[in-house]
Amino acid sequence: MSNExxxxxAFFDHLGGDxxxxxxxxxxxxxxxxxxxxxxxxxxxxxxxxxVIKYSHALKGISATIRAEKVADVAEAVELAARHDHLEKVKEFLPDIARELESTLKVLKDYLGI
Structure with missing residues (x-):
């Protein structure tokens, strides 16, 4: 499976196939x-x-680690908005990041068979 x-x-290549x-x-x-x-x-x-910066950065990092690219991208957008003091922009992104995370979690659960 290779998608956003x-x-x-990419994830398993990074882990040497482990x-x-x-x-x-x-x-x-x-x-x-x-x-x-x-x-x-x-x-x-x-x-x-x-x-917001702390938690969006953390979510971006762990998402990038597993190559959950959409979650990582939206988390980065949230982090950047927060770093520029754009609280309203942060709040605009929250439904997007929640949706992407929910979709990603479903894909991972299906992948792991849980």
Missing amino acids: LFNEQ RELGAEILGVYLTDAPARMGSLLEAAKTNNLSL
Whole structure:
């Protein structure tokens, strides 16, 4: 499977083809990404741009690690908006990042058979 939601080939190439390690990392992502998204939403709700930066950056990083490119791209857009003090722009991106994360989590669960 190679698409913007989860680029399997790029992910496993990065890991030297280690499927066991890959499955472990994907399992961690399934737990961590929703938690970071929840923290990001809470930070935006309370207008805390420094925390928006922190959690969007973290979500971008873990998404890029597994090659979940759409989530990483939108998280980066959120981070950049927050770094430029554009709270309204941050809030405009939140439905997009939530949708992309939900789609990605579904793809990963299907991939892992859970």
